[in-house]
Amino acid sequence: MTQPRWLDQTEMAAWRAFLTTSHLLERRIEEQLKATAGLTHPQYEILVRLAAAPGRRLRMTELAEGVVASKSALTYQVGRLEEAGLVERTTCPDDDRGVLAVLTPAGAELLEKVAPGHLEIVREYLIDRLSREELRAMTSAMRKTEAALRSG
Template sequence: MAAMNAVNWLSEEEQRVWRRFLAVNSLLQERLDRDLQRRDGLTLVEYAILVHLSEAEGQRMRMRSLADTVIVSKSRLSHQVARLERDGYVRRESCVEDRRGFWAVLTEEGAKVLRAAAPGHVAQVREHLFDRLTEEQVARFGEIMAVLESGLRDTPAD
C-alpha cells in the first residue's frame, strides 16, 4: 500500500483569506444576480452572454466558445441561450463550416435590453466592489486576479 502524501494544510491566515474569498465571491454574485433579475429580468449569466455577444465580431459567437468565455457548462449555456432565444434577445444559427455547431447571435432586441441593463449593473459593480477600494488596491487586486486566472486557465481541469 502506497504511503499517503502529507497534507499541506492551510495556515490560519490562509484559511481566513480563503473563507473571505468564498464569502465575497458568493455575496457579490448573489447581489448582482438579484439586482439584474429584479431590475432587468436577466440572470447574471444571461447578462454575461449578452455582453460577450455584443463585443464579438458580428455580434455572434460559436456556442462552444461562448460557453468557455462565460465559464459555464455547455448544457447550462444551452439552457440560458434557449431562454434568451425565447425572449427574442438571441437567435441560434447553424454553422455552415461545421454542421454540428451553432452560432449564438445577438438580436437588436437583445442589444436594446443590454443597453438598458448595463448602466444599473455597472453602478452595482462600482458600489459593491470598486468604490470600496483605493486605486492602489484596485491595481493590486487586478494583478492578483490576473495571476490566479492565468494559473487556472493554464492548468487542465480534471
C-alpha cells in the same frame, strides 16, 4: 500519504474573505438583474459577451469558454434567451457543424437598459472601494488562479 498543508491564519482569512465577498456580490448582482430584467447573471454575461463580439455573434464553444460554462449549461441559458427573443442561434456559414449565438436587437436594447444598474453595483461594492494598486493586485492574483484552473 502526505499530510495536507492546512491554511494558516493569513491564508484562511484571505480564503474566507474571498468566499464571503464573492457570494454576497453575486447575490446582489442576481437580485438587481432579476428585478430589472428577469435575467440570471450567466444570461447577462452571455448578452454582454455577444454585444462585444464582432457582428454581435460568437460560436457557442467560444461563448462557453468566455462565460465559463459547460456546453449543456450554456445551451440551457441560450435557450432561455432565445425563447425571450434576446438571442438567436444560427449555423456557422463556414462550418455546418458549428452553431453561432447572435444578439438580437431586442437583446441589445435590454442590455442597454440593464447595464447601468449592473455597473452601479459592481462599482459601489467592488471597484470604487479599492485603490488602483489594489485593483491591479486583484487582477494579477485572479489571473494566476484562472490560468492554473484552465490548465489543470
